[in-house]
Amino acid sequence: MSHNTSGPQRGIVCRFRAMPRSLGFALLAVPVTAAAVGTFGVLPATAQDARTQPVAQRSAHATATPASGPASATTAAKKPATRRADDTRPAEQDAGDKAGDKAGDDRRHGRDEDGDRHHGRHEKHTAEEALGAFFDAGYLYEDAVALKRAWHSRADVSDVKVRAGRKLLAGRDLPVDPSGTPATEQEIAERAALDAYLDAGYDSDDADLLALLWGPDTDAYEAKVLAGSKLLAGGEVPIEPGQTAWSVSDDAARAAYFNNGYDYADALVLADIWSGVDDLADVKANAGHKILDRLPLPGGVLPFDGDQGGAGQQAALDAYFAAGYDYDDAVALARVWGGIDPFDAKVMAGDKLITGIDLPVAA
Incomplete structure (x- = not known):
């Protein structure tokens, strides 16, 4: 009988024929194992696949009914991959778990959910x-x-x-x-006024100067609140941030003069002392600058303490009412001049009228 062999199979046949007959029959009874593969150098593809499969699958495959057709020996249909039971959770649950993990991480890092x-x-x-x-x-x-x-x-x-x-x-x-x-609403309003005061560039030195300008009944804290309230209402503060006693305007100095209790009669006394100053408005302004600088006025002139009368003050009041002004106008003037007392506003207004200065409020 002739055999058409080639390649690895021909090599096997040649080796088999060269062996002694007794040894050849003994080898025929030995199953093909990994050692035999090492000896002969060949192994069918199906045997290689079987060797790499688990034992349970090899047993099941050996007992299964062979599929018809030549292709069934080498190409077995692959079984669809199945997910584990715990992998079949809905996507919403996965998203919830992720959100829970993130919330826990936020809490650990000091962040709340929002x-x-x-x-x-x-x-x-x-x-x-x-x-x-x-x-x-x-x-x-x-x-x-x-x-x-x-x-x-x-x-x-x-x-x-x-x-x-x-x-x-x-x-x-x-x-x-x-x-x-x-x-309270008042405390909130005060806080807002203080914020406005600081935002405008004013500091504690400005508050001290304003307290002197607005009279002995106003302390530095009250000056900050009053100034901030004016700014919030769209009004003006009589000094600019960083000004000193001598750099403020003459109007601010005259307001300090009246707000600290000085009146028309005091201005006459000071005019006699300051012989070089003829205009009473200038006398009051100069006196106001000294008051803001915490300097005493000469000649023993003291501020009005509420018990003094004086012809000068009465003259200012007479001039005020003679020009057609009343109490409501005094309130408006007091607001313009930094929140002074309406009575002092009347005296200050009368003084201005006597010296020929127009008032910022019409009668």
């Missing part, structure tokens, strides 16, 4: 505005500490106050109730 979404909107408020809102709402230091714990925040307590204030300004609620009393 911290990133509203961060830009909150940032439009300055730190000073946020702190004002925090305290105006009645929150205290211990509340900021409680908020820090509630937010799982590692930030400083001062930063927590700012963050809480910005939330309040944005109309959001806080997880901690205030332990203090919310600020």
Whole structure:
């Protein structure tokens, strides 16, 4: 019999024929194993696939009914891959788990659930505005500490106050109730006035000067509030930021003269002492600059303490009413001249009328 062999199979046949007959029959009884592959150098493709399969699959494959057709020996239909039971959760559940993980991460890093979404909107408020809102709402230091714990925040307590204030300004609620009393409308108005005062460039030195200008009944704090209130109402402050006692206007100096209790009669006395000053308006202005510089006036001239009368004051009042002005005009003039008392406004207005100076309010 002739065999048409080529390649690796021909090599096997040649080796087989060269062996002794007894050894050849013994080898025929040995199953093809990995050692045999190493000896003969060939292994069918199906045997290679079977060797790499698990034992359970090889047993099942061996007992399965062979498929018809020549292709079934080498190409088996692949079974569709199946997901594990825990991989069949809906996408919504996966998204929820991710959101929960993010919320936990936010809490660990001191961010609440809306911290990133509203961060830009909150940032439009300055730190000073946020702190004002925090305290105006009645929150205290211990509340900021409680908020820090509630937010799982590692930030400083001062930063927590700012963050809480910005939330309040944005109309959001806080997880901690205030332990203090919310600020009254007057306190909020004072805070707004102080902010306006500082925003305009005024400082504590300006407040001291304004307190002197507006009279002994006004302290530095009240001067800040009064000046800020004027600015918020669109009015003017009688001095500019950084001015001194001698750089303020003469009108401001004359206002300081009257606001500190000096009157027309005092101006006559000072005019006699300051012989070089003929105009009483200039006398009052010069005296006002000295008052703002905390210098005493010469000649023993003292401010009006409420018990003094004096012909000069009466003359100013007579000139005021003779020009057709009344109490309502005095109130308006007092507002223009920095919130002085209406009675002092009458005297000041009468003094101006006597010296020929027009008033900023018509009769």
